[in-house]
Amino acid sequence: MSKITKLAAGAAVAALFAANTTTAGTLDDVKAAGHVKCGISTGVPGFAFTDDSGAWQGFDPAVCKAVAAAIFGDTSKVKYTTTTGKTRFTALASGEVDMLARNTTWTFSRDTDLKLDFVGVNYYDGQGFMIPTELGVESAKDLDGASVCIQTGTTTELNLADFFRTNGISYEAVPIETNDEARTNYVAGRCDVYTTDASGLAATRSSLENPSAHVLMPEIISKEPLGPLVRHGDSEWADIVRWTLNAMITAEELGVNSENVDSMATGTDNPEINRLLGSEGDLGAMIGLDKAWAWRAIKMVGNYGEVFDTYIGADTPIGLERGLNALWTQGGILYSPPFR
Amino acid sequence: MSQTTEFQGPPRQSFSIGKIWTDKRTRGLVIQLMATIAICAVILYLGNNVVENFQKLGKPFGFGFLQQESNYDINQTLIEYNSQSTHLRAAVVGILNTLLVAVCGIILASILGFILGVLRLSPNWLVNKLAYCYIEFMRNVPVLVHILLVHGILVHSLPKPKQAIEFADSFFLTNRGFFVPSPVTQPLFWVVIAAFVFGLIYAFWYRRNARIKQAATGEQSPVFWVMLGAIIGLPVLVFFLTGMPINWDVPELKGFNFKGGMALKPEFLSLWLALSLYTAAFIAEIVRAGIEAVNKGQTEAALALGLPRRRTLNLVVIPQALRVIIPPLNSQYLNITKNSSLAIAIGYMDIVATIGGITLNQTGREMECMLIVLGLYLFFSLTISSIMNWYNKRLALVER
Numbered sequence A: 001m002s003k004i005t006k007l008a009a010g011a012a013v014a015a016l017f018a019a020n021t022t023t024a025g026t027l028d029d030v031k032a033a034g035h036v037k038c039g040i041s042t043g044v045p046g047f048a049f050t051d052d053s054g055a056w057q058g059f060d061p062a063v064c065k066a067v068a069a070a071i072f073g074d075t076s077k078v079k080y081t082t083t084t085g086k087t088r089f090t091a092l093a094s095g096e097v098d099m100l101a102r103n104t105t106w107t108f109s110r111d112t113d114l115k116l117d118f119v120g121v122n123y124y125d126g127q128g129f130m131i132p133t134e135l136g137v138e139s140a141k142d143l144d145g146a147s148v149c150i151q152t153g154t155t156t157e158l159n160l161a162d163f164f165r166t167n168g169i170s171y172e173a174v175p176i177e178t179n180d181e182a183r184t185n186y187v188a189g190r191c192d193v194y195t196t197d198a199s200g201l202a203a204t205r206s207s208l209e210n211p212s213a214h215v216l217m218p219e220i221i222s223k224e225p226l227g228p229l230v231r232h233g234d235s236e237w238a239d240i241v242r243w244t245l246n247a248m249i250t251a252e253e254l255g256v257n258s259e260n261v262d263s264m265a266t267g268t269d270n271p272e273i274n275r276l277l278g279s280e281g282d283l284g285a286m287i288g289l290d291k292a293w294a295w296r297a298i299k300m301v302g303n304y305g306e307v308f309d310t311y312i313g314a315d316t317p318i319g320l321e322r323g324l325n326a327l328w329t330q331g332g333i334l335y336s337p338p339f340r
Numbered sequence B: 001m002s003q004t005t006e007f008q009g010p011p012r013q014s015f016s017i018g019k020i021w022t023d024k025r026t027r028g029l030v031i032q033l034m035a036t037i038a039i040c041a042v043i044l045y046l047g048n049n050v051v052e053n054f055q056k057l058g059k060p061f062g063f064g065f066l067q068q069e070s071n072y073d074i075n076q077t078l079i080e081y082n083s084q085s086t087h088l089r090a091a092v093v094g095i096l097n098t099l100l101v102a103v104c105g106i107i108l109a110s111i112l113g114f115i116l117g118v119l120r121l122s123p124n125w126l127v128n129k130l131a132y133c134y135i136e137f138m139r140n141v142p143v144l145v146h147i148l149l150v151h152g153i154l155v156h157s158l159p160k161p162k163q164a165i166e167f168a169d170s171f172f173l174t175n176r177g178f179f180v181p182s183p184v185t186q187p188l189f190w191v192v193i194a195a196f197v198f199g200l201i202y203a204f205w206y207r208r209n210a211r212i213k214q215a216a217t218g219e220q221s222p223v224f225w226v227m228l229g230a231i232i233g234l235p236v237l238v239f240f241l242t243g244m245p246i247n248w249d250v251p252e253l254k255g256f257n258f259k260g261g262m263a264l265k266p267e268f269l270s271l272w273l274a275l276s277l278y279t280a281a282f283i284a285e286i287v288r289a290g291i292e293a294v295n296k297g298q299t300e301a302a303l304a305l306g307l308p309r310r311r312t313l314n315l316v317v318i319p320q321a322l323r324v325i326i327p328p329l330n331s332q333y334l335n336i337t338k339n340s341s342l343a344i345a346i347g348y349m350d351i352v353a354t355i356g357g358i359t360l361n362q363t364g365r366e367m368e369c370m371l372i373v374l375g376l377y378l379f380f381s382l383t384i385s386s387i388m389n390w391y392n393k394r395l396a397l398v399e400r
Helices: A003-017 A026-033 A061-072 A088-093 A155-166 A179-188 A198-206 A235-254 A261-265 A271-277 A293-301 A304-311 B017-022 B024-057 B087-120 B125-139 B143-157 B189-217 B223-241 B266-293 B296-304 B309-345 B354-363 B366-395
Strands: A036-040 A078-082 A116-118 A123-125 A127-132 A146-151 A171-176 A193-197 A214-216 A224-226 A229-231 B165-167 B171-174 B177-180 B182-185 B246-249 B252-254 B257-259 B262-264
Touching: A026 A036, A026 A061, A026 A235, A036 A061, A036 A088, A061 A078, A061 A235, A061 A293, A088 A116, A088 A229, A088 B354, A123 A198, A127 A155, A127 A198, A146 A155, A146 A179, A155 A171, A155 A193, A171 A179, A179 A193, A179 A198, A179 B143, A193 A198, A198 A214, A229 A235, A235 A271, A235 A293, A235 A304, A261 A271, A261 A293, A271 A293, B017 B024, B087 B125, B087 B266, B087 B309, B087 B354, B087 B366, B125 B266, B143 B266, B143 B309, B177 B266, B189 B223, B266 B309, B296 B309, B309 B366, B354 B366
Parallel strands: A036 A078, A146 A171, A146 A193
Antiparallel strands: A116 A229, A123 A224, A127 A193, A127 A214, B165 B171, B171 B177, B177 B262, B182 B246, B252 B257
């Protein structure tokens, strides 16, 4: 049985049997289990990948690690579950995972109708197209009649249908489950074009045999704010994930990083840093954690900029510029509410 | 003293609680009753839990979402469909795709299976062993592996559209599919169809009369040739007489892909071929077992009566073999239908991929979508089962 059927059936069975999974506080459940159950993607270079020892690394697992660090003080206390575009929401809704940190677009219907809560944005993205240079196409609007590889169950699937319809051109959708499968089919020539979030395209392109033989179309056809999300109905748990992410962003803004966080934690003359790191006030208690929660997350995982540079930044093979994802003070739109 | 022994029937027993268990009949009733109550309780508990959990999640239950726009495209559709169509229509597209691959699979698997089954009985050592190797290889590897293997071969080893392998300038084999010309009928074509229908009716009428005649007088008629002529010859003749009222829409390479004609996509091809090749191996064994189950004495008796070999096969061996073959064949047909849900592994848009996949994912209605998929598969399977059971009954031994 395929993964989706299994998960969907699992969800159905979970709905049948699970009596009280959603009401008891997720934080209590997580503490009792001793780890955060985190849903991630099946692998996108830079964003989620396994290192030599088989441990998950990357821009998205970093959020899981930060949450684990804030709660347990140990980044290894995460149980990763890989999810495809199609299985992810079922996995979250059924309680198989406590949070999702995988390139997932924040949309109205997902936030409301699907009963999920997006807690923030960790990457501002948009949907693009990648195509072999040899085909000589210069604009996505010239793609009439092309076969397009597309991950099913994603917003990109819907954007794609909209884009081709509004431009009055035809295409053949080739539905694919995971980024790896899409890459294989694209390389084999089953499709002319691969479309997904521009960051994912850049990541996939970097993993191709000859990246320069492939080109990204200039069109970005959608807004794809990607961020972590949790189940609807447990605001306390949502707060923890939301403010862990905000802590990483604020840390960068305030110049706190994993190197200097220890010295700053002893007290500085900036009250917001003091509140963030717990030397002043007790913000941690307000979300059910101790004073040093943010200090641990920053110490063990790093601030937003550090994570970005480590996994997907300009110096990595992925080579993404900060662009929109620079801090608001540096020309981007990354902006965290204040710690007060 | 005269004593009459009367039969008084079973001794009447006075009722007591202990008897409920010691009496065979009441014990049976009690066990059945308890089992029924237990099953009802479990169903009730599960149903209750669903309702409770739905309330807890704040999710409504209903099928209204089927009327919403689907917003996604499907690459293989047998009916008109686009991203503006409803989820319901997407579901129908999926159902038709499932049925298409199931029906095509059943047909191909049956043909291959019967041929292989007969080859397996061949006295020729090489033919026999080749069939044996094929069957053992196919049925001992999981069908999903076969599907992925065929898909991999089709997508990776066939050329891209621009280097397509072509036959007669109108058939093109690429890794995007096998493109063939599609017929476009002209107005006069209905005459050909009418001729075909007429031929069909005439053929069966002729066969019926020939049987009556043979029963009455023993005279035989050339049934086969008349039927062939009426069903195929007549429409072909009319087709040429009306000036071939059909055009062919030949596929042509335009831009990225072939346009026009019909396309058998690699996803469909690989699912169809893999399912058929796999199931054919099982059917072959069923056919072999069925034929071997017919006592050798039957053939000998028929030959002794002076029946020719072909008639012996048609009138004596096959009817008896079918009785053994049909029930297990039925379950193989069900297997093809159900295994077609593995389509999702290669992106063939069947009912699991449309309503049970993308629709489920985009609308978040897991319970409703899974119920629909469940109900549909149950319906398909029961339908196939009842057709096969009807056929089996018709073939069953009628004792006189």
